[in-house]
Amino acid sequence: MPDFEHELVAMGKGHQVIAGVDEAGRGPLAGPVSAAAVILPEGFTHPLLNDSKKLSEKKREQIYEDLMADKSIRWGHSYAEVEEIDEINILKATHAAMARAVKALGEPGVYCLIDGLAVPNFPFGSEGLVKGDGKSLSIAAASIIAKVSRDRKMLEYAQEFPEYSFEKHKGYGTKAHLEALQNHGPTRIHRRSFAPVSQLSLPLD
Template identity: 50%
Template sequence: MIIAGVDEVGRGPLAGPVVTAAVILPDNYDLPGLTDSKKLTARRRELLSSAIKEQAVAWTLGEATVAEIDTINILQATMLAMQRAVVKLNVTASMVLVDGNRCPDFGIPARAVIGGDGLEPCISAASIIAKVARDQLMKEYALEFPNYGFDRNSGYPTKQHRDALVEFGVTRIHRRSFAPVKALC
């Protein structure tokens, strides 16, 4: 059975896309320390992300844009991004394991695994790749929008980010459907 693990990063931030990853690991992978991305340092995530990409049978990223998030809501945008990641895999999975309590329709069997990013290695791998990719994207946005601290807060509603929204306004990468941003529009 070919199992793809899927996870998302970025449901809670006020800015930026939601990013997902799908990963199919080989039976004989060697990834010491593989676990939920939130339990790892940024440096360890980056090292593991590179190792996962080298060893994976297949891996891809999916994304839903800020406009999609604002149009169809964050949950539906997350499901869409997950579908996009799975469809892009260059190896067809026979089963998909998704971190969380729900799965989108992949057209193949799928199962939601609560806490799966710490339980299923393929989901852990997906969580790491997605986190590293989204963090890098937010660092790039920090260059364009330096007042918001995206390189440090990844778009999450920290005090600095909320204060910057009040002082400098809403940018094109802010989720206008999220209450703290909507209040300023």
């Protein structure tokens, strides 16, 4: 289970404010990338908080509501929409969304623990923590906010594009999703720069 050790180590190096940063949705063929940054109060605990990928949707929703209700927690969130992903590529768009999420915290001197590899030229002091959402409570909290926010947005798109069943696969390239692409063609929320979408000859809505 994640704990507060990495945050305490960073504080011991002189960083006063530590944020965990994570994203959700780099892999799907449709929809945005969602990024979140979270500053937890020292000593924070939660009995269920863990890497969002290891939790059921019901538990993620419960933890999300708990995080939103706790006024001692500060958080920022940003999307990289499909247009940005296609224009600058998925990796750059993800890093840009992360930077905007951190900026939304309103803490210029914040130091970031970023899930995964270090991000080159990140506009805030930072370090990468591979599989950090299973190690750092701050990153785990960011993973929950990023994931639940994106899932809720994909549920909205499911209403707009019912033939795609986004409520089931959230835009990932499942067999059902690929079949829907073949049968109905890409929508405006499909990533044109991703091969399964770009290879289709059908026009985009």
